[in-house]
Amino acid sequence: MLELDRVSFGWEDDKRVIDGLSLKIREGDKVVILGANGCGKSTLLKLMNGLAVPQSGSISYRNAEPKGRAFRQDCALLFQHPEAMLFNPTVREEIAYGPRQLELPDADERVAHWATALGLGPLLDQPPFLLSGGEKQKVALACLLVLEPKLLLLDEPSASLDPATVGWLIDALLDSDMTVVAATHNLSLAAELGSRCLVLGSGGRLLYDGPVTAALGNLALLEEARLAHRHRHRHDGTLHTHLHVHDWDGS
Template sequence: MIELQGVDFGWPDSRETLKDISLSLAPGEKTILLGANGSGKSTLLKLLNGLVTPGRGSYRYEGRAIDKASMADRQWLRRFRQEVVLLFQHPEAMLFNPTVRDEIAYGPQRLGWTNTDERVAYWADQLGLRPILDKAPFTLSGGQKQKVALASILILEPKVVLMDEPSASLDPRSVGWLVDFLLDTEATVVVSTHNLSMAAEFGTRCLVLGENGRLAYDGPVGPAMRDMQLLERCNLAHRHRHRHGAGEHTHLHGHEWESS
């Protein structure tokens, strides 16, 4: 479904962010994306979503090149935007309609779908948003904004779901719902997270980006979580000293924070 070959990408005001990324994702595959701050996780998700295109190398979605020419094809772009969706790390970047109801309905209305009200009601119930459907998104809490943004992409019935730190603002019940949804969905899923304790819940395959913007690991999630040398090398774990009375020893710890 997705194929990257030798992809490089760099932002104009910074050094190269992604370097020589090659990978393929099969339909329905569930993948975790790990990496320290600045490793390029968010950039890779934006590239998969077609918001940026490779500086070198190629990206193909269902066999079609995703480049500036394809993104200029309005008919193709309409289809791509419905099939490949991205939940941003900061949901405020996705919310611009006057009410929650309008926000969730925006995509289906743009696509000319019928039964929009029923679709909105379904996803509002799934995510506990019915009591706030007529509120303005900017008045909501961080967790509520995250759920509204989530509803606004899942209502599109996408083939590929990309998520950047989706559990950062969600309450435990909502995180549990999200894990169950991702297990059940037929969509291809890529989830970035800093939370190593949650990584195995989101998928079975793991991609680890090193601080040089290269893929340091691509394989099953279990071995990656047990490879403390890999995690330390990619700044996902650290060593520090512990004192016990007169004794002292060193432990290696995984980082369990969520990105701010």
């Protein structure tokens, strides 16, 4: 569905954020991207969404360039800080904005459906800027889901959502045939959502592309990617260090 071929990209000329990255996302894949702060996860999602353009290498979506109206309709990106994308006077108009732009005949039904699914019903007449961080994130998510994208790119979707909503989101994504690529630091979300994970290391290199469970069991990989860390603490006056993965109990 989406193919990256030796893609390199930097926001500034002298600094590569993504370096010679090749990968394929197949129809229906649920992929998670893991990696430390600043390693290029958000940048990679922007490349996949066509918001950033590779300096070398190429990206194709269904064997064509990722641009144009059809691609925009198929591919949706939830930004890491989604409040930047909210600008309508009410939640209802915010969620309806995309369907109206695309002149979808069932815009109202779609808005009602996704508002209910995300528990936003009581907030429909509120201005988005007055909502809590998590509520804003839910509105931003509803704005994307209402368009029923084929390829959904999520940047830290669980960052401000409560556990019940994260659970709902995982179920909704797993139940759908949408292709999903999600960047996250949340290893339990990764374990539940993804069958496959990409681990980005420093310098924009791909450290790992394979099953999530194997990655989460590979402490050396997790330490290199800064997903695990060494705890130092004292027992009986002796200094111990051991690797520790937060937010993942392996069960």
